[in-house]
Amino acid sequence: MVGKRVLGILGILTTIAGLGVAGGASAQPIVGVPHEWQMDFPPSFTPLMEKVASLHDLLLVLITVICVFVLALLIYAMWRFHASRNATPATSTHNTFLEIAWTIIPILILVVVAIPSFRLLYYGDKAVDAAFTIKVTGHQWYWSYAYPDLGDFTVESRILSEADRIKLKPNQPRMLAVDEEMVIPKGTVIRIIGTAADSMHGWTVPGFGIKKTVIPGRLNEGWISVNNEGYYFGQCSQICGNGHSYMPIAVRVLDKPEFDKWVEQKKKSAGLLPATDVASATAPANR
Ligand SMILES: [Cu+2]
The missing domain is CATH 1.10.287 (Helix Hairpins)
Incomplete structure (x- = not known):
């Protein structure tokens, strides 16, 4: 028991050391990730x-x-x-x-x-005054995120390949890191509408307080507004088949200018902008 606890403390220390490295390696620190011996809810990020x-x-x-x-x-x-203290019981049955x-x-x-x-x-x-909408779709077994208000490009988010999962980098928590995260700007109200392509899935990020069951043929609404930059993680929370544990949710929160840059890049690689004319990226989406 004591040995186990010592191991747990060592685990926490290693995690903290890992976070330090991650913070140095990328602009966004890992903040929304579970740690060993965690008690209570995760910290509130929204x-x-x-x-x-x-x-x-x-x-x-x-x-x-x-x-x-x-x-x-x-x-x-x-x-x-x-019985020893109350040998003759009272016979009253009511007390108004x-x-x-x-x-x-x-x-x-x-x-x-x-x-x-x-x-x-x-x-x-329901989101009040959302800046834009992200449509989350659950698939067997990955997530896709469409940005209909920002040019209608889609990001597909899959767990790291088996080879990459063996050699995790410091900012890649085990079974939670993905090849491409959902990206959002910090301090912005974002409407999430969720649906599924095949079976039911659950889009759940504990630190965001959101847990949306997504259902084929339906749209479920929710919203998030994350105060700080960083990487945040969650997991599918609806048993959806044998790949259920292999479809984590990863969200990268950037500041607004960085996010705008990311959107431009995405639009460009989706063929929504002329590849040579980056300046026009700032023009409003033609919808
Ligand atoms: Cu699922």
């Missing part, structure tokens, strides 16, 4: 996840108070009404005050839970 975490904290307090109260009542009843109280108080607790829950559901449901 306003939505901040709200998810704070609702969780409220519920944790409520549920703890309720459990402690019920346990105390049980222990008290076992002690107070034990208690019956009203134990009906009304749980109703009030449920209302206290329901109000922030619904608020959070609607907050995460």
Whole structure:
């Protein structure tokens, strides 16, 4: 047990050392990645996840108070009404005050839970004033990301090949690194619409507070707005077949000028811009 814990601590130290190297090697540090011995939620990288975490904290307090109260009542009843202490039991069967109280108080607790829950559901449901839309499509077994508002190019994102997975670079977490990430600008509200090409998949990035089940023939909406640059990771969360564990989600967050450059490059390689005329890349997309 102690040996295991020491190994775990060593693992964390190695991860931290790895992050240092990654930070030096690329402009975007790895921030959204799980680590060994992690407890609790991942840190919140979007306003939505901040709200998810704070609702969780409220519920944790409520549920703890309720459990402690019920346990105390049980222990008290076992002690107070034990046969040795209470040889002749009372015959009363009703207590109007208690019956009203134990009906009304749980109703009030449920209302206290329901109000922030619904608020959070609607907050995460639809993007307000999104800068642009990314259409996420789940395939067996990879993700594709279309940017219809930015020239309609598509990025296909696959897990690293088996050969590359054996020799991971410092900024490539195992089973999470992909050949090409979804790229977004930081601090920008982005509408995510999700669908699937074959079976159901789940587009889930825990630190973003988003978990969209994507379904063939349907469009599901959500949104993200990531505050800081970096690499963030998630995994398909809907059992979708034998490649389920081989379709991680990787998101690279850039600052706005870098992102614009990336978009220009993508448009150019998709044949949406004349290859020689890079200056025209700044012109609005012809749609
Ligand atoms: Cu899947």
